Amino acid sequence: MARVKMEDVAKLAGVSKSTVSQYLNKRYEYMSIETRQRIEQAIKETGYQRNVVARSLKVKKTHTIGVIVANILHYFSTAISRGIEDYCNKHGFNVIVCNADDNPVKEREYIEMLLAKQVDGLILASTNENNDLLKKLVEGGFPLVLVDRKLDGIEADGVFSNNVKASVDAISHFIKLGHRSIALFSPAIKKLSQRKERYEGYLRALSQHHIEIQEQYIKFVDKISDTRKIILELLHLPVPPTALFCTNDLTTIETLKVLKEEKVNIPSDIAVIGFDDSPWLQLLEPPLTTVVQQTYDMGVKSAELLLNKIENPHSKHCTVHIMDCQLIVRESCGFLRAGVD
Amino acid sequence: MARVKMEDVAKLAGVSKSTVSQYLNKRYEYMSIETRQRIEQAIKETGYQRNVVARSLKVKKTHTIGVIVANILHYFSTAISRGIEDYCNKHGFNVIVCNADDNPVKEREYIEMLLAKQVDGLILASTNENNDLLKKLVEGGFPLVLVDRKLDGIEADGVFSNNVKASVDAISHFIKLGHRSIALFSPAIKKLSQRKERYEGYLRALSQHHIEIQEQYIKFVDKISDTRKIILELLHLPVPPTALFCTNDLTTIETLKVLKEEKVNIPSDIAVIGFDDSPWLQLLEPPLTTVVQQTYDMGVKSAELLLNKIENPHSKHCTVHIMDCQLIVRESCGFLRAGVD
């Protein structure tokens, strides 16, 4: 049970602990080919595995990073962590993923726990509510990468979607098809940059096309269980919207459920664009048009930034990657509407 | 930056390192309330966080467990790891999740890496190809829990679905609706117990109802990209099946794609039952009948077994949980067919 230690190997090979250590760290330069083979042999015989904990204590590197995701229920979080894990494993790093559940208290606890574990760096999609702590870390030179969500007053490496553009693209698509009454259905913004930006993109697209912004078409939901109420409100407006943009995956799913139950036809009664990808989307009837983020690649990229920072901790330079989203046009918006300029 | 250590706290509080250690480990018994407060104060002032790596080296417990899942692309793996993580985090354990990609070599590397990291235990959905190593671990008393897949010749704690029954239920459902030509579409079995059992359930259900087993209705796929070819083969049979059971989520998705493209109507041309759950299922047209495993709970349960084993390493007793699956009947099997006994 990993009970055998360096000393045992050393004894068996007839050398000292330090020589074995040299061998393990691939410092072969001044080692006779003969001792090297003896050590190799001894390791094989004993089944020796070096104790990474002891090593970490000494070298002050754990080769482990921490990841805190916002809400693991979202496919988005899962995809990001997969990207991170794949990249890290390929580069000999381990990953501890924690799910903060969009809860600032949990988030803080996880950050502290991961630091106590001596992780070499941190990737996080933060609530934007622990900026005091994070600021201190960044200023102390601790390797940190933000993903998905920008943080007020914190300058750090980061990987973000171009959410404003994503929204503008989606809304512009509606407009091109002749829609003028376009609703937005978003989770409550709180302090989250990506939500703010998607809202901003909605406003901007409408303005650019000189379409009046109507408060009644803009809906933020606090508890996802309120979806039905809100969608019905929209549908029962004197002039109901002809198009609806849902700005994340959970709101998209819940909206579609309600529309299906209410037998509202997509796209003839209302055109719909959703957010985020899933293998099931193209199986829907009609197949759903969505804005797709490069989630997996965002994970990979953020891991890359972090490992770079870890290798090279003194670069003061901040790198920020903005990743474009793609509007995947399927059939849930129909075709050009009649009566359009 | 976690730079402050126990000694600094001790100095500031005017006590010795060991007293601080006592405090941290909540051995208050013989500690004057006064020193206790002084230490508390000193910790607050310095922002001390104890170094878990050093502690682990000493106490030979890392409070970390390793999880190796088969294929993180499956919602199934994700759901299990979520269950594990939730339970572990609640009990002060960390989790390192590794994705073996159904690759025995990767799996072995991960096992060794996790052992080198001195994890306190391991949960795995194994390829069944590293049994030599695993057997040694179990025999050495190392805490190990199997999940989803049984292993040949290894007696260990485990949590599994009742796959035979799940299959029997699905096929019986078809039979009750009047189907007699029932096809099975499964990933290649290799050495995987859960696949074997689902196949077994298929055979058993047919036998129980005195329906002849027809080789041409039984399809195993090696590369998922072969799905189209195989499904078309089935459809073009002289007597094509009227019902199709897909035994995991990937085969289900790919099959549905092909059926949709080929404009094969579900359920009138062919009835379909899939495997595993997704929030999107009820949005399909028709909503898909599936066999649902208690994935999240399987994760929780396996974590529970593992932490028990870790607390109590000398119990020779093996606990195995078999979790029932549920057939969620939606509309993809239609109703009772005409011309039936």
Next chain:
DNA sequence: CTGTTAGCGCTTTCAA
């Protein structure tokens, strides 16, 4: 009630 001491298993000068 608190401090002294001896490691946990490994790395890394430095000296031989």
Next chain:
DNA sequence: TTGAAAGCGCTAACAG
């Protein structure tokens, strides 16, 4: 080309 020795930060007898 190899070995001796010190120490990473913490814990746990044991002594006082």
